[in-house]
Amino acid sequence: MDSASLPDQPPSLKQPESRPALRVTELASGLLLLLDEHGITGRLPLDARAQASRLRHAVKLTVQATTGTAARPPTPPSATAGELLQAWIAAQPWAQPDPGPVGWAYLLCFRDPATGEHRPLRGNGCRGQFAGHYWGWTDDLVRRINREHRNPNWTGPGRLVQVALAAGLTFELAYVEYPATRSRERRLKNQGGAYRRCPLCRGTGSPLDPVQVAAAVSRLPVARLED
Numbered sequence: 541m542d543s544a545s546l547p548d549q550p551p552s553l554k555q556p557e558s559r560p561a562l563r564v565t566e567l568a569s570g571l572l573l574l575l576d577e578h579g580i581t582g583r584l585p586l587d588a589r590a591q592a593s594r595l596r597h598a599v600k601l602t603v604q605a606t607t608g609t610a611a612r613p614p615t616p617p618s619a620t621a622g623e624l625l626q627a628w629i630a631a632q633p634w635a636q637p638d639p640g641p642v643g644w645a646y647l648l649c650f651r652d653p654a655t656g657e658h659r660p661l662r663g664n665g666c667r668g669q670f671a672g673h674y675w676g677w678t679d680d681l682v683r684r685i686n687r688e689h690r691n692p693n694w695t696g697p698g699r700l701v702q703v704a705l706a707a708g709l710t711f712e713l714a715y716v717e718y719p720a721t722r723s724r725e726r727r728l729k730n731q732g733g734a735y736r737r738c739p740l741c742r743g744t745g746s747p748l749d750p751v752q753v754a755a756a757v758s759r760l761p762v763a764r765l766e767d
């Protein structure tokens with residue numbers, strides 16, 4: 541699966557925005573904020589979640605294209621409501637310039653192999669290491685999950701997962717966002733509360749198969765949303 545074949549920044553976004561386009565951006569970003577705020581994003585079916593991720597990415601590109609990323613002039617006092625909202629959107633963490641490649645942000649949920657129930661990793665050290673979930677980012681979901689995390693002898697990134705496997709735990713792929721940058725993954729991680737975001741722990745979703753997820757996302761109509 542070559543996720544890099546999906547276009548991520550169509551040239552049309554670099555053109556000056558029209559008023560209707562700005563309105564759509566405002567409404568879309570408002571909807572995304574509400575979905576996040578109410579914790580709904582993680583409970584959406586996979587295809588809807590992937591489209592929400594695409595919409596988030598498209599909104600961000602539009603905001604960056606219309607406000608500029610380096611020097612943003614202060615909002616004049618006579619700004620319209622639309623301009624105020626646009627400035628507010630541009631100041632949101634998720635709308636900040638997000639350099640770097642686009643790939644998958646994903647959440648692993650550690651499980652008990654016998655019961656299938658959620659079971660956190662409990663370390664033995666004096667620091668009391670405790671991890672129920674693992675956030676990661678990759679440009680190749682299938683390789684990372686199936687050939688790296690599932691491999692008990694893997695020595696690359698994601699050491700915590702191997703520690704969990706060695707402790708007798710297993711894991712499921714619980715949540716994905718695509719397209720997502722490494723910065724998006726860091727923000728998800730820093731928000732904390734992986735348990736609250738995990739569809740398996742909330743009982744709102746089933747384990748994801750990386751092969752099916754990658755195949756489903758590659759079939760989504762990409763251009764239509766980002767045109």
Ligand SMILES: [Zn+2]
Pocket residue numbers: 648649650658672673714735738739740741742
């Ligand atoms: Zn979980």
